[in-house]
Amino acid sequence: MDIFRALPEIPSSFGPTVVSIGNFDGVHCAHQWLLAEISRRAHELSAKSVAVTFDPHPSRLLRPIGAPKLITPMTERLELLRASGIDATLVLPFNDELCKMSGPDFVAAVLRDALHAAEVHEGDNFRFGYRAQSQAADLIALGHDQGFRVQIFSPRYIRGIQVSSSRVREAIQSGNMTLARALLGRPFSIHSTPASGRAIGRRLTVPTINLAPYDELLPADGVYVTRMKIGEEEFDAVTNAGTRPTFGEDSYAVESYLLNFHPVNLLPETPLELTFIHRLREERKFPSPEALKHQIMQDVAKAQRYLHLADLLQNSTPPSRTGFRARISS
Numbered sequence: 001m002d003i004f005r006a007l008p009e010i011p012s013s014f015g016p017t018v019v020s021i022g023n024f025d026g027v028h029c030a031h032q033w034l035l036a037e038i039s040r041r042a043h044e045l046s047a048k049s050v051a052v053t054f055d056p057h058p059s060r061l062l063r064p065i066g067a068p069k070l071i072t073p074m075t076e077r078l079e080l081l082r083a084s085g086i087d088a089t090l091v092l093p094f095n096d097e098l099c100k101m102s103g104p105d106f107v108a109a110v111l112r113d114a115l116h117a118a119e120v121h122e123g124d125n126f127r128f129g130y131r132a133q134s135q136a137a138d139l140i141a142l143g144h145d146q147g148f149r150v151q152i153f154s155p156r157y158i159r160g161i162q163v164s165s166s167r168v169r170e171a172i173q174s175g176n177m178t179l180a181r182a183l184l185g186r187p188f189s190i191h192s193t194p195a196s197g198r199a200i201g202r203r204l205t206v207p208t209i210n211l212a213p214y215d216e217l218l219p220a221d222g223v224y225v226t227r228m229k230i231g232e233e234e235f236d237a238v239t240n241a242g243t244r245p246t247f248g249e250d251s252y253a254v255e256s257y258l259l260n261f262h263p264v265n266l267l268p269e270t271p272l273e274l275t276f277i278h279r280l281r282e283e284r285k286f287p288s289p290e291a292l293k294h295q296i297m298q299d300v301a302k303a304q305r306y307l308h309l310a311d312l313l314q315n316s317t318p319p320s321r322t323g324f325r326a327r328i329s330s
């Protein structure tokens, strides 16, 4: 997949293209469906499929306080976009200039002049241009003028819930990892590196691998069945995300006790991927380290049963169906 980080990086001969524009945070089921559609249409038209996305997320500039934390920071987002099979991603720096660009100017500069768009595919809640003043109907009209077709999709529902990045965020922030997985089309995971703990666990409870401080979206505080990938190796784990009230002073950490541990070479820069599979319980203050250790052993037993059952089920579940309806302009 080609990655362009500014319009001048796009070769003048690039295109024609089939494009979708969006933040693609989470690269959730509906995004994946849209990406598969632009790939399919690009193939039919002998064109290139292109996602256009923004960095940072526009809300970071528009309302810095209260901007949502990212489900997928840019590195993971690009990795998932690459895995979807599209030909290129254009990452536009979301700065003051882009923020103030009108819808028609954006269409002329990006879709017509830089990408030579033949088709543009969007969800029906698509907004663009200064103050999000332009919408799907405007894109259709601009497409008529500038020679590209626009295909608008109605929302996709899973378990009666409209798939959107906000709904995925809500599911993760409430610890509902099963719903997050259904909406994402994969379990929620984060990428980080190791950090040192306080060495309390090894002495009083269980040894853990602590994650370096992580600024983007994390599940609600609590104890989770997880899997941790260390470099290329994967381990089953139980993970606590929270302030560890049993040991006094609040100090937030995400730490994992690996169930099938064997010694690994952990350097400060070793890549870790932690996948949250299922929430077991809330974090609590225990009267003693022994009481907490007893509880952790129960968490471990539950996690082992859960992972065993999940493995059995995974080998017997049929693939799910998708259900988008398309409205086509031309």
Ligand SMILES: Cc1cc2nc3c(=O)[nH]c(=O)nc-3n(C[C@H](O)[C@H](O)[C@H](O)COP(=O)(O)O)c2cc1C
Residues within 6 Å of the ligand: 197, 198, 199, 200, 201, 202, 205, 206, 208, 210, 223, 238, 239, 240, 243, 244, 245, 246, 247, 255, 256, 257, 282, 283, 284, 285, 286, 292, 296, 299
């Ligand atoms: C599976 C698991 C569950 C945990 N549950 C709790 C809990 O409910 N309450 C709590 O105070 N700490 C909990 N902890 C965190 C321990 O207190 C923590 O591992 C200990 O403070 C060691 O900290 P350190 O890594 O800084 O040495 C849990 C840890 C694990 C691995």
Ligand SMILES: Nc1ncnc2c1ncn2[C@@H]1O[C@H](COP(=O)(O)OP(=O)(O)O)[C@@H](O)[C@H]1O
Residues within 6 Å of the ligand: 196, 197, 198, 199, 200, 201, 202, 203, 206, 207, 208, 209, 210, 255, 256, 257, 258, 259, 261, 263, 264, 266
């Ligand atoms: N089952 C296990 N899960 C995670 N880490 C383990 C396990 N067994 C041994 N370790 C090792 O213990 C180290 C953590 O020990 P320690 O620093 O005492 O943990 P904590 O800071 O959580 O008390 C890890 O770096 C890891 O190499």
